[in-house]
Amino acid sequence: MTETGNATPTEGEGDLEVVEVVTTGVDEDGNVVVDDVVVMVDQEGHVVATDETIAIETPEGDVLVDETFSVAGEDGELRPVEEDLTVVEAGDSGD
Numbered sequence: 001m002t003e004t005g006n007a008t009p010t011e012g013e014g015d016l017e018v019v020e021v022v023t024t025g026v027d028e029d030g031n032v033v034v035d036d037v038v039v040m041v042d043q044e045g046h047v048v049a050t051d052e053t054i055a056i057e058t059p060e061g062d063v064l065v066d067e068t069f070s071v072a073g074e075d076g077e078l079r080p081v082e083e084d085l086t087v088v089e090a091g092d093s094g095d
Helices: none
Strands: 004-011 017-026 032-041 047-057 063-072 078-088
Touching: none
Parallel strands: none
Antiparallel strands: 004 017, 017 032, 032 047, 047 063, 063 078
């Protein structure tokens, strides 16, 4: 897959910093893939939460969007707390 990436740090609220990384590419099947990860990091560099959105558009025009929100547990491991999956087929008006 061809990839490009962009990391953008911004000021978060309080003692947290927000970093966003966007990666785009085309896989071997011709699908356009965009992976957008937003990470909240504390002052010590520990990841406290992530919001990842993966969007895939097929050559036929179908679109899949998978968003996962995770938070760090007491052990520091990220755990998904919410996931939303949306699939829109080409020609689907959404009605």
